[in-house]
Amino acid sequence: MEQSVINELRAACGDMTTEQEELLLYSFDATKIKQMPDCVLFPRSTAEVVAAVNICARHGIPITPRGAGTGYTGAAVPIQGGVVMNFVKMNRILKIDLDAMYAEVEPGIVNAELGRELAKHGLFYPPDPASLKSSTIGGNVMTGAGGPAAVKYGVTRDYVMGLTAVFMDGSVVETGIKCAKGAVGYDLTRLLVGSEGTLAIVTKIRLKLAPLPKAVVTAMTVFDDRRAAVNAVTEILRARLAPRTLEYIDRTAIRCVEEYLHAGLPVDAGGMLLVETDGDFDPAMREMEAIKAVCEKLGARSFTVARDNAEAQSFWKVRRSISVSLNRLRPTKINEDVTVPRNRIGELMDRLDELSRRTGLPIVNFGHAGDGNIHVNVMTDASNQKEYDLALKTVDEVLRITLELDGTLSGEHGVGLVKMPYIEKELGKSCVEISKRLKKAFDPANILNPGKIFP
Numbered sequence: 090m091e092q093s094v095i096n097e098l099r100a101a102c103g104d105m106t107t108e109q110e111e112l113l114l115y116s117f118d119a120t121k122i123k124q125m126p127d128c129v130l131f132p133r134s135t136a137e138v139v140a141a142v143n144i145c146a147r148h149g150i151p152i153t154p155r156g157a158g159t160g161y162t163g164a165a166v167p168i169q170g171g172v173v174m175n176f177v178k179m180n181r182i183l184k185i186d187l188d189a190m191y192a193e194v195e196p197g198i199v200n201a202e203l204g205r206e207l208a209k210h211g212l213f214y215p216p217d218p219a220s221l222k223s224s225t226i227g228g229n230v231m232t233g234a235g236g237p238a239a240v241k242y243g244v245t246r247d248y249v250m251g252l253t254a255v256f257m258d259g260s261v262v263e264t265g266i267k268c269a270k271g272a273v274g275y276d277l278t279r280l281l282v283g284s285e286g287t288l289a290i291v292t293k294i295r296l297k298l299a300p301l302p303k304a305v306v307t308a309m310t311v312f313d314d315r316r317a318a319v320n321a322v323t324e325i326l327r328a329r330l331a332p333r334t335l336e337y338i339d340r341t342a343i344r345c346v347e348e349y350l351h352a353g354l355p356v357d358a359g360g361m362l363l364v365e366t367d368g369d370f371d372p373a374m375r376e377m378e379a380i381k382a383v384c385e386k387l388g389a390r391s392f393t394v395a396r397d398n399a400e401a402q403s404f405w406k407v408r409r410s411i412s413v414s415l416n417r418l419r420p421t422k423i424n425e426d427v428t429v430p431r432n433r434i435g436e437l438m439d440r441l442d443e444l445s446r447r448t449g450l451p452i453v454n455f456g457h458a459g460d461g462n463i464h465v466n467v468m469t470d471a472s473n474q475k476e477y478d479l480a481l482k483t484v485d486e487v488l489r490i491t492l493e494l495d496g497t498l499s500g501e502h503g504v505g506l507v508k509m510p511y512i513e514k515e516l517g518k519s520c521v522e523i524s525k526r527l528k529k530a531f532d533p534a535n536i537l538n539p540g541k542i543f544p
């Protein structure tokens with residue numbers, strides 16, 4: 090990028106860096122796909138964003154918006170260089186409307202920080218990606234993030250009431266509503282949610298809030314047989330029970346976490362479920378008893394309800410340690426977040442077991458089973474080209490199987506770069522064409538997060 094343009098950007102948006110060591114920090118996300126930007130801007134207001142957009146539009150410079158860079162798809166990687174626009178300095182809570190039950194926030198606020206503030210008012214914002222201690226609301230909105238509580242409360246998309254969006258012609262648009270419902274015009278808010286920073290830059294977000302449940306009951310249940318663990322997910326929901334969390338941990342994940350944590354986990358088990366209910370204490374407890382009865386009927390070896398918060402946190406520690414513990418199997422993990430109808434999780438698992446046997450590569454499965462959203466991890470070694478090629482072919486198979494089971498390629502992480510080659514298989518040619526036309530209407534010069542989503 091020419092020095093004169095850098096000078097223009099510096100004047101428009103005072104906070105910026107061109108230092109190579111700092112640029113490196115903004116060159117990758119959780120995928121480790123890497124591309125250096127030319128500079129990183131840290132805007133403090135919508136006006137600064139607009140000023141920077143106008144300069145980039147004039148010079149045809151790519152802009153990649155970025156939250157915390159925890160994404161699993163490469164969506165925040167500046168794959169064509171140019172400007173990274175990071176929202177760490179736009180991280181304020183602007184308003185909490187206690188009566189209308191919404192919050193207005195800047196995109197850079199971290200999910201858990203918002204949660205802490207809302208709790209002081211007896212409120213909560215339910216979408217809880219496992220990355221909630223580091224990922225930003227802006228990133229959550231732009232990926233359509235989900236989390237363990239989605240089985241009861243839904244995902245980010247269900248909570249965004251409105252946005253302030255900066256478009257690539259420099260215009261600023263307020264979308265959405267401030268009341269409980271609305272039906273006027275196209276729903277631009279929902280179009281922008283999950284658009285992975287390719288249609289507009291978001292500078293303010295209005296989020297619907299819910300009453301903070303008075304109690305959360307947490308339990309861990311262990312099954313000898315993997316099929317029984319998976320069936321329990323379907324049966325709990327078929328019994329019309331409403332868990333807040335229904336997370337599955339497979340046999341290999343249990344073994345890896347035990348090697349990592351030495352927590353005394355049952356390494357001979359076929360699978361485990363982490364279950365939560367919430368609400369007033371007595372009803373939440375009764376709901377958990379009913380879930381226990383379903384699990385015991387299916388042959389659960391044990392069902393342990395946490396006695397206190399410390400024990401509940403120890404169950405969560407197991408769940409949260411899975412990702413980091415898997416490198417015991419192979420150094421490289423290809424992490425997919427496929428989703429299938431809940432009653433087909435069993436079929437998915439059977440076919441993945443068969444795939445793992447056929448390829449000889451470990452496939453570890455865990456995640457938000459209550460939504461049918463399973464994190465399928467194909468384990469390999471990227472330094473061994475032959476094995477890595479086999480792993481990529483295995484991922485193709487995983488995605489093919491998912492679509493055969495009426496599933497979707499991503500339940501929450503989005504497309505970014507990593508799922509790009511596959512989207513036509515799910516969406517079809519016409520849908521991709523219409524989507525590309527939308528992108529063109531919003532960003533005719535293709536400067537906003539170019540090279541993402543569409544092949």
Ligand SMILES: Cc1cc2nc3c(=O)[nH]c(=O)nc-3n(C[C@H](O)[C@H](O)[C@H](O)COP(=O)(O)OP(=O)(O)OC[C@H]3O[C@@H](n4cnc5c(N)ncnc54)[C@H](O)[C@@H]3O)c2cc1C
Pocket residue numbers: 118119153154155156157158159160161164165176196217218219220223224225226227228229230231232233234235236237284285286287289290291292412501502538
């Ligand atoms: C350990 C771990 C656990 C995870 N668990 C979950 C999980 O349970 N559920 C889940 O859904 N995801 C999960 N993720 C993935 C990731 O945390 C989410 O995708 C998250 O929403 C990304 O937020 P971020 O702030 O890091 O955004 P980034 O990764 O920085 O960006 C994500 C996308 O948002 C765009 N963007 C960011 N800010 C703006 C803005 N202001 N305007 C326009 N576009 C913008 C970026 O361009 C990019 O396309 C996990 C990741 C890790 C590392």
